[in-house]
Amino acid sequence: MKYKDSGVDIDKANQATKSISGFVKATWGENVLSEVGQFGGLFRVPGEYDDPVLVSSMDGVGTKIMVAQRAGRFDTVGQDLVNHCVNDILVQGGRPLFFLDYLAAGSLDPDTMIALVKGLGIACGQNGCALIGGETAEMPGLYQGEDFDLAGTIVGVVERSRIIDGSGIVPGDVVFALPSSGLHTNGYSLVRRLIFDELELGVDDHVDEFGCTVADELLKVHVSYLHAVNELEQSVPVKGLAHITGGGLLDNFPRILPGGCGAVIESGTWPVLPVFEFLRKKGEIPDAEMYRVFNVGVGMLVVVGAADADKVPAALAGMTVYRVGEVREGNRTVDIR
Numbered sequence: 001m002k003y004k005d006s007g008v009d010i011d012k013a014n015q016a017t018k019s020i021s022g023f024v025k026a027t028w029g030e031n032v033l034s035e036v037g038q039f040g041g042l043f044r045v046p047g048e049y050d051d052p053v054l055v056s057s058m059d060g061v062g063t064k065i066m067v068a069q070r071a072g073r074f075d076t077v078g079q080d081l082v083n084h085c086v087n088d089i090l091v092q093g094g095r096p097l098f099f100l101d102y103l104a105a106g107s108l109d110p111d112t113m114i115a116l117v118k119g120l121g122i123a124c125g126q127n128g129c130a131l132i133g134g135e136t137a138e139m140p141g142l143y144q145g146e147d148f149d150l151a152g153t154i155v156g157v158v159e160r161s162r163i164i165d166g167s168g169i170v171p172g173d174v175v176f177a178l179p180s181s182g183l184h185t186n187g188y189s190l191v192r193r194l195i196f197d198e199l200e201l202g203v204d205d206h207v208d209e210f211g212c213t214v215a216d217e218l219l220k221v222h223v224s225y226l227h228a229v230n231e232l233e234q235s236v237p238v239k240g241l242a243h244i245t246g247g248g249l250l251d252n253f254p255r256i257l258p259g260g261c262g263a264v265i266e267s268g269t270w271p272v273l274p275v276f277e278f279l280r281k282k283g284e285i286p287d288a289e290m291y292r293v294f295n296v297g298v299g300m301l302v303v304v305g306a307a308d309a310d311k312v313p314a315a316l317a318g319m320t321v322y323r324v325g326e327v328r329e330g331n332r333t334v335d336i337r
Contacts, residue, residue, distance in 0.1 A: 262330015
């Protein structure tokens with residue numbers, strides 16, 4: 001017997017790896033010291049830091065992958081993964097250095113792999129992040145048919161004196177919201193159940209409320225807030241950042257609040273995107289559930305001091321920003337009114 005008889009095609013995998021090398025190398029700069037195919041990726045920490053602290057995160061795209069499979073479109077989920085991870089380290093002040101991906105499949109499809117890695121490369125380039133390595137695993141039996149999963153690890157750096165940990169947040173601070181593009185990468189198990197199973201819609205069906213097809217709406221790329229935060233920090237001291245992912249507004253914002261602080265978020269102070277109103281109405285989803293599952297139009301919350309609040313809109317002239325609430329005395333709870 002040969003390995004190929006068990007469902008693993010080494011030659012096909014090697015050819016696919018060669019095909020993606022261009023997308024990978026396009027993200028490299030002078031700090032990448034390794035080559036494609038080596039056992040480990042080598043990256044030199046930039047020398048401009050006095051006391052550099054590495055910050056890392058790991059995540060996946062979740063069942064948004066299953067929407068991509070239905071649509072046969074794999075050019076966006078790689079971007080989702082990188083941008084999600086960039087935001088996760090950004091909230092602590094981290095700036096991305098390099099990214100590693102993990103792709104596992106039952107049967108490796110070279111075209112799918114190329115599209116996925118192309119998306120990773122696009123987002124890495126946009127975020128100034130080197131794609132220096134990864135792993136592609138073909139595991140028939142564990143994954144069925146065309147099933148696959150995509151995950152990644154990001155490593156960034158922050159000057160120790162510039163770490164953002166929320167410890168300076170006090171009652172009276174002001175909360176701003178940076179808008180999301182849509183669902184980003186959370187809540188898709190509920191979304192798929194409602195849209196595909198209950199409403200029996202197809203990925204190519206046009207939905208008037210969306211103004212586009214189901215696939216176009218559900219595959220909108222997760223926004224990276226790296227450049228917006230970079231601009232903001234040029235003018236305003238940022239006390240805290242919260243990436244609104246799984247757990248929504250209710251579970252993510254408390255993660256950055258220090259003891260003795262809570263927050264009030266005023267609903268109606270930012271536009272709720274049509275996709276969320278559609279889901280709420282068609283699924284009869286309670287408001288509390290919406291705020292726990294989805295970002296409801298808010299991709300990132302920003303906390304600044306009251307004295308600096310008026311500077312925020314001007315500092316973010318290239319992005320719409322909404323003043324949505326304030327920090328009050330409390331026990332790390334968020335009240336949405």
